[in-house]
Amino acid sequence: MKTLIEFINEKQADFPFATGELTRLLNDIGIAAKIVNREINKAGLADILGFEGSTNVQGEDQKKLDVFANDQFIKALKNGGQCCAIASEENDELITFDSELSNKGKYVVAMDPLDGSSNIEVNVSIGTIFSVYRRISEPGSCGTNADLLQPGTEMVAAGYVIYGSSTMLVYSTGNGVNGFTLDPSVGLFLLSHPEIKIPENGSIYSINEANYIHFPEGVKEYIRFCQEDDPDSGRPYTTRYIGSLVADFHRNLLRGGIYMYPGTKKRKDGKLRLLYECNPIGFLAEQAGGKASDGFRRTLGIKPESLHQRTPFFVGSSEMVEKAEYFMHYYSKDFKS
Numbered sequence: 001m002k003t004l005i006e007f008i009n010e011k012q013a014d015f016p017f018a019t020g021e022l023t024r025l026l027n028d029i030g031i032a033a034k035i036v037n038r039e040i041n042k043a044g045l046a047d048i049l050g051f052e053g054s055t056n057v058q059g060e061d062q063k064k065l066d067v068f069a070n071d072q073f074i075k076a077l078k079n080g081g082q083c084c085a086i087a088s089e090e091n092d093e094l095i096t097f098d099s100e101l102s103n104k105g106k107y108v109v110a111m112d113p114l115d116g117s118s119n120i121e122v123n124v125s126i127g128t129i130f131s132v133y134r135r136i137s138e139p140g141s142c143g144t145n146a147d148l149l150q151p152g153t154e155m156v157a158a159g160y161v162i163y164g165s166s167t168m169l170v171y172s173t174g175n176g177v178n179g180f181t182l183d184p185s186v187g188l189f190l191l192s193h194p195e196i197k198i199p200e201n202g203s204i205y206s207i208n209e210a211n212y213i214h215f216p217e218g219v220k221e222y223i224r225f226c227q228e229d230d231p232d233s234g235r236p237y238t239t240r241y242i243g244s245l246v247a248d249f250h251r252n253l254l255r256g257g258i259y260m261y262p263g264t265k266k267r268k269d270g271k272l273r274l275l276y277e278c279n280p281i282g283f284l285a286e287q288a289g290g291k292a293s294d295g296f297r298r299t300l301g302i303k304p305e306s307l308h309q310r311t312p313f314f315v316g317s318s319e320m321v322e323k324a325e326y327f328m329h330y331y332s333k334d335f336k337s
Contacts, residue, residue: 004030004169004180004189011173021106022132022157025082026171029109029130030189032076033161033169036069036114036128037182040163043120056090065120066090069113069128083107084135085143087275087307094307096142103140107156108133108147110276110307115160116244125164127246131280132157148275148307152300158280160246170196170250172287177253193254198290201319202256203234206241206248214264218295218332222260222324245272249281249315253288258316258324262295263335270312275304278313291321295328296336 002010008023043065056066070090077083081101085094087110097103109132116126134156135147159171167182169189179193205226212220226237240257242248248259263270272278282292282299292299292315302311312335314324328335 002191004191007178007180007191011175021082022173024080025077025107025109025132026157028076028080028082029073029159030169032073033128033167034182034187035072035076036065037161037163037167039068040065040120040126056092063114063117063120066114066117073111073113073128073130077109078102081105083109084137084139085109085147086111087148088113089273089276089308094143094145094148098142103142105143106134106139108135108143110148110280112273112276115246115277116242119242119244119247124242124244125162125247125250126244127163127250128161129246129277129280130159131155131276131283145307149304151303152279152283155279155283155300158283160250160280160284162246162250164247168192168250170253170284172284174287177284177288196253196288198253198285198288199256199317200289201234202252202258202317203237204240204252204255204257205237205260205320206239206252206257207260207262208241208243209239211264214266215262216265216295216328216332216335218328218330218335219260219262219324221331222327225323225327245277245281249285252316253284253290256317256320258314258320260324261313263312267310268312268335269310271310272313274299274302274309274311275307278311278315281315282313285315289318290316291318293321293325294337295325295332 012023078097082105084102084105085096085108089112111130137144157173161169170179177196180189181192228235261272285292294312314321
């Protein structure tokens with residue numbers, strides 16, 4: 001089977017002007033993922049579970065593994081020298097590397113180092129999400145916020161790592177989606193899911209229905225549609241919600257389905273972050289033949305205004321996202337940005 005590095009190097013040949021920096025950057029991410037995976041697997045035996053004692057910019061208590069994962073990805077990207085700046089869920093401000101090597105780096109990275117960390121202590125799948133952009137600031141200087149505040153249409157690569165019964169790295173550089181499973185016996189990511197395509201329709205909807213009373217009417221109507229008994233169209237659909245964006249999306253990517261985290265009457269912008277959660281997942285969805293939307297417009301077309309900007313999110317099989325958009329347009333125009 002092809003290894004991740006062999007595959008990346010092979011694909012690099014498809015781009016006549018490629019010089020290897022993006023290849024090395026993706027390799028750095030793969031190395032950090034293996035280190036994080038090792039610690040997650042032994043977390044139940046080590047003093048690494050529980051709270052770190054601080055909060056991140058979102059006001060959420062930081063788990064020790066969140067902080068560990070954040071540190072590992074930052075170190076890997078800093079040492080690689082291809083990245084000049086990072087936006088992370090765990091850091092209030094942009095992380096820059098003031099070194100001659102990093103300042104020459106052509107890329108910036110936005111990441112959620114450990115998505116779904118509230119599931120750590122109950123042994124449920126968690127993940128890492130990342131996206132890569134070409135810097136727009138002058139090479140030779142520190143990266144800037146403007147380098148990260150680009151719409152998702154400018155992304156050059158995105159992916160996630162899911163840490164579960166097996167560990168997988170799924171990524172795209174804009175030419176389809178491929179998945180690699182970590183073989184722990186040799187420490188290599190091996191190509192296991194080539195050219196992933198999400199089904200146009202599915203039978204799974206993923207949403208936290210505990211917030212139902214606060215949902216916009218369009219979402220409530222779509223949930224009723226999903227629950228209707230209509231055997232000819234495959235309904236009622238099945239609801240599956242893990243509470244980890246990576247885990248929920250990964251299942252729907254392979255089987256077909258829709259993941260929704262809408263805005264509510266109290267928080268119209270929702271909870272998920274545009275830059276390092278919705279944009280990379282939306283990029284993967286589109287590359288696999290699916291769709292990503294805030295209910296009214298394409299997620300990748302939204303111009304970020306801040307590093308930690310939030311947005312409603314509907315992502316998955318194209319027909320299911322389009323149906324959810326229909327209900328939002330018809331019943332919840334007041335939620336339109």
